[in-house]
Amino acid sequence: MINREYLAMLGNKSVIRELSEYATARGKEIGYDNVFDFSLGNPSVPAPESYRDNAIRLLQEEEPLKLHGYNPTQGDPRVKEKVAASLNARFGMSYTGNLIFPTSGAAGAIAHAIRCVTEPGEEVIVFAPYFSEYDQYVGGAGAKIRVVPMKADDFQINFEAAEGFFNEKTAAVLINTPNNPSGAVYTEETLSRLAGLMAQKSEQLGHTIFLISDEPYREIVFDGKKQPYPAKFYPHTLTCYSFSKSLSVPGERIGYVAVSPDCEQADKMVPMMGQISRGTGHNCPSSLPMLAAAFCLEDTSDLSVYETNMNLLYDTFKELGFTVPRPGGTFYIMPKALEEDAVAFCKKALKYDLVFVPGDGFKAPGFFRVAYCVDTEKVERSLAAIRRFVETEYPNR
Amino acid sequence: MINREYLAMLGNKSVIRELSEYATARGKEIGYDNVFDFSLGNPSVPAPESYRDNAIRLLQEEEPLKLHGYNPTQGDPRVKEKVAASLNARFGMSYTGNLIFPTSGAAGAIAHAIRCVTEPGEEVIVFAPYFSEYDQYVGGAGAKIRVVPMKADDFQINFEAAEGFFNEKTAAVLINTPNNPSGAVYTEETLSRLAGLMAQKSEQLGHTIFLISDEPYREIVFDGKKQPYPAKFYPHTLTCYSFSKSLSVPGERIGYVAVSPDCEQADKMVPMMGQISRGTGHNCPSSLPMLAAAFCLEDTSDLSVYETNMNLLYDTFKELGFTVPRPGGTFYIMPKALEEDAVAFCKKALKYDLVFVPGDGFKAPGFFRVAYCVDTEKVERSLAAIRRFVETEYPNR
Numbered sequence: 001m002i003n004r005e006y007l008a009m010l011g012n013k014s015v016i017r018e019l020s021e022y023a024t025a026r027g028k029e030i031g032y033d034n035v036f037d038f039s040l041g042n043p044s045v046p047a048p049e050s051y052r053d054n055a056i057r058l059l060q061e062e063e064p065l066k067l068h069g070y071n072p073t074q075g076d077p078r079v080k081e082k083v084a085a086s087l088n089a090r091f092g093m094s095y096t097g098n099l100i101f102p103t104s105g106a107a108g109a110i111a112h113a114i115r116c117v118t119e120p121g122e123e124v125i126v127f128a129p130y131f132s133e134y135d136q137y138v139g140g141a142g143a144k145i146r147v148v149p150m151k152a153d154d155f156q157i158n159f160e161a162a163e164g165f166f167n168e169k170t171a172a173v174l175i176n177t178p179n180n181p182s183g184a185v186y187t188e189e190t191l192s193r194l195a196g197l198m199a200q201k202s203e204q205l206g207h208t209i210f211l212i213s214d215e216p217y218r219e220i221v222f223d224g225k226k227q228p229y230p231a232k233f234y235p236h237t238l239t240c241y242s243f244s245k246s247l248s249v250p251g252e253r254i255g256y257v258a259v260s261p262d263c264e265q266a267d268k269m270v271p272m273m274g275q276i277s278r279g280t281g282h283n284c285p286s287s288l289p290m291l292a293a294a295f296c297l298e299d300t301s302d303l304s305v306y307e308t309n310m311n312l313l314y315d316t317f318k319e320l321g322f323t324v325p326r327p328g329g330t331f332y333i334m335p336k337a338l339e340e341d342a343v344a345f346c347k348k349a350l351k352y353d354l355v356f357v358p359g360d361g362f363k364a365p366g367f368f369r370v371a372y373c374v375d376t377e378k379v380e381r382s383l384a385a386i387r388r389f390v391e392t393e394y395p396n397r
Numbered sequence: 398m399i400n401r402e403y404l405a406m407l408g409n410k411s412v413i414r415e416l417s418e419y420a421t422a423r424g425k426e427i428g429y430d431n432v433f434d435f436s437l438g439n440p441s442v443p444a445p446e447s448y449r450d451n452a453i454r455l456l457q458e459e460e461p462l463k464l465h466g467y468n469p470t471q472g473d474p475r476v477k478e479k480v481a482a483s484l485n486a487r488f489g490m491s492y493t494g495n496l497i498f499p500t501s502g503a504a505g506a507i508a509h510a511i512r513c514v515t516e517p518g519e520e521v522i523v524f525a526p527y528f529s530e531y532d533q534y535v536g537g538a539g540a541k542i543r544v545v546p547m548k549a550d551d552f553q554i555n556f557e558a559a560e561g562f563f564n565e566k567t568a569a570v571l572i573n574t575p576n577n578p579s580g581a582v583y584t585e586e587t588l589s590r591l592a593g594l595m596a597q598k599s600e601q602l603g604h605t606i607f608l609i610s611d612e613p614y615r616e617i618v619f620d621g622k623k624q625p626y627p628a629k630f631y632p633h634t635l636t637c638y639s640f641s642k643s644l645s646v647p648g649e650r651i652g653y654v655a656v657s658p659d660c661e662q663a664d665k666m667v668p669m670m671g672q673i674s675r676g677t678g679h680n681c682p683s684s685l686p687m688l689a690a691a692f693c694l695e696d697t698s699d700l701s702v703y704e705t706n707m708n709l710l711y712d713t714f715k716e717l718g719f720t721v722p723r724p725g726g727t728f729y730i731m732p733k734a735l736e737e738d739a740v741a742f743c744k745k746a747l748k749y750d751l752v753f754v755p756g757d758g759f760k761a762p763g764f765f766r767v768a769y770c771v772d773t774e775k776v777e778r779s780l781a782a783i784r785r786f787v788e789t790e791y792p793n794r
Contacts, residue, residue, distance in 0.1 A: 140676025279537025281508025
């Protein structure tokens with residue numbers, strides 16, 4: 001029979017996608033340049049030239065049978081070794097190639113990591129605000145997502161609330177830093193405290209709770225800072241990465257899981273992921289795009305534009321009286337709406353051709369997400385529209 | 398908790414992989430050229446130059462943000478349109494782009510197709526001999542595989558046995574033609590009879606039984622013949638394809654599902670697959686490799702070597718007294734072993750540095766698979782070894 005669950009999903013259109021479609025349609029009326037579309041988290045700067053050069057060089061120089069041939073179930077050894085070496089050099093880790101599992105982006109990485117460390121029916125804790133696709137990754141593995149309410153003043157972790165979410169069914173904690181949608185960068189203090197809590201709960205509950213750390217925005221951190229590496233704080237960590245943002249290649253679907261050397265059963269994890277791939281029909285990521293990335297692991301697109309955009313928007317929102325934690329990274333900012341209902345707020349913004357996403361889907365009701373992965377010139381032009389919107393609709397704010 | 402099911406799978410090493418590892422190890426002793434490794438179905442001819450040229454041209458000419466950007470959930474429209482047009486021209490179909498779902502190879506295609514047309518607990522009928530990874534694809538979707546015993550004289554479908562396998566839980570039939578491991582090409586007669594049986598059973602059981610047709614070897618057919626297109630025979634067909642064999646790019650993981658225009662709920666299927674992808678973290682195939690293939694849909698590697706190899710092996714096996722149906726396509730041949738226990742037979746062959754795979758894993762006990770996707774020169778050298786093996790071990794055959 002046609003699967004009823006998936007059939008039913010066709011009715012639930014994603015709010016982000018609806019807004020993005022609205023923006024595209026409106027763009028056809030007034031020119032897309034005049035729509036301030038802040039709906040989608042799609043990189044706006046091109047891939048670095050080194051990525052293209054590597055891909056062309058591989059196509060020209062490598063034997064096609066080898067370049068395009070099947071990878072071993074656990075991934076191309078060259079890619080695994082290079083990723084391990086790069087992480088070790090950057091973060092003082094001691095990965096070996098066999099602890100790296102190349103995947104189809106972070107989505108593939110998280111889907112594999114969750115299947116690895118959960119039994120169906122077990123629970124995965126996430127902290128609001130969080131990327132709503134996590135519901136799919138966790139649900140697809142047969143596990144249950146438990147959402148800790150947000151800490152609205154700075155979007156770090158709400159530890160007071162978190163305590164009560166751990167129980168005998170807790171298999172893993174899934175974090176995302178730098179964070180989509182809030183732009184928060186978890187501090188050393190946050191990560192230390194989380195590690196302490198997880199160690200204590202593991203001890204108390206008599207089983208290891210795993211940390212799944214989703215880090216596609218790792219390279220987009222502002223003010224000259226760096227994202228503290230979560231796996232340094234907690235041994236039982238599966239680090240999930242995507243090259244989508246750092247190299248601006250989201251369509252190539254390349255990323256990896258890095259299993260921490262001191263993780264419980266570390267040596268079993270990647271072989272298990274190889275098995276998991278068989279059932280999802282997912283297998284390894286594409287050879288050529290993945291290998292090209294492995295030859296430019298230290299490169300990124302020019303990511304500075306995101307910081308420029310953030311400052312323009314942050315300053316304007318502050319000036320207009322918004323409550324808005326300053327993002328530490330990513331290409332998102334999440335201010336508090338000027339009325340309780342962020343959906344109503346975002347609807348009013350559309351009249352000014354401003355496309356924002358209500359925070360409700362990220363479990364951040366009352367807030368809205370602004371994805372500023374757009375040209376700075378457009379961000380600059382949007383500021384007047386934001387001002388007009390706010391001053392007209394909320395004169396007594 | 399670490400998932401016990403996947404952990405347990407680590408114990409079950411694939412026989413094919415074990416044999417392949419043996420061949421590699423033995424190769425280190427005596428030189429891999431001297432190991433007649435017929436274990437793996439890995440293409441042995443390079444990708445056509447047009448594939449490389451397309452990939453390089455795209456990298457040089459396309460805007461990187463567009464080339465490497467996110468695809469829509471249901472796939473790149475350019476790819477979808479081109480695949481539909483090519484199938485229509487070749488097979489007289491009337492696909493539109495929205496009926497094509499680009500996937501990560503045939504594995505991804507089958508995994509999506511099964512999830513689309515089964516509910517957990519329902520059954521999928523396959524015909525022995527069959528590619529053993531189907532167990533994973535079907536099991537991964539929560540469905541149950543039912544194996545119809547083989548028709549050993551020609552490896553077409555055993556219709557007498559098939560009748561009894563249909564019941565109220567039957568959701569789909571999964572076929573693979575040209576067939577791995579037997580090399581059989583299902584005839585028009587076979588496909589007509591199968592369509593008739595499925596229509597009759599659908600009517601009788603009161604629900605549509607879907608046909609999932611796995612066709613990665615579609616372009617490797619011998620004697621100047623063509624594979625009749627299964628979707629022409631039965632309307633409710635999901636055709637699964639991979640470019641791995643036709644373009645010799647198995648590592649790039651590119652393929653598609655084509656939903657027949659007259660399939661029940663045809664217009665819902667691709668949107669459902671878009672939803673299914675979210676839970677497996679699989680998403681679309683990689684942009685660049687997929688788009689490069691879409692620009693050379695009518696090209697293939699030089700596949701003639703497989704027919705040359707087949708004839709050399711077939712003639713030798715016949716001459717030595719084997720019972721062996723002549724393959725109509727693929728790069729496999731599956732003779733009957735010279736003793737009842739094909740595992741014992743294949744073990745003895747190893748003494749002559751001949752690496753064959755016992756048919757047991759393909760539910761073809763007593764037979765063995767020879768994957769002749771190797772250089773013709775090596776096939777030629779192997780014939781003397783085959784002869785020596787057979788004459789020494791089975792002098793009274």
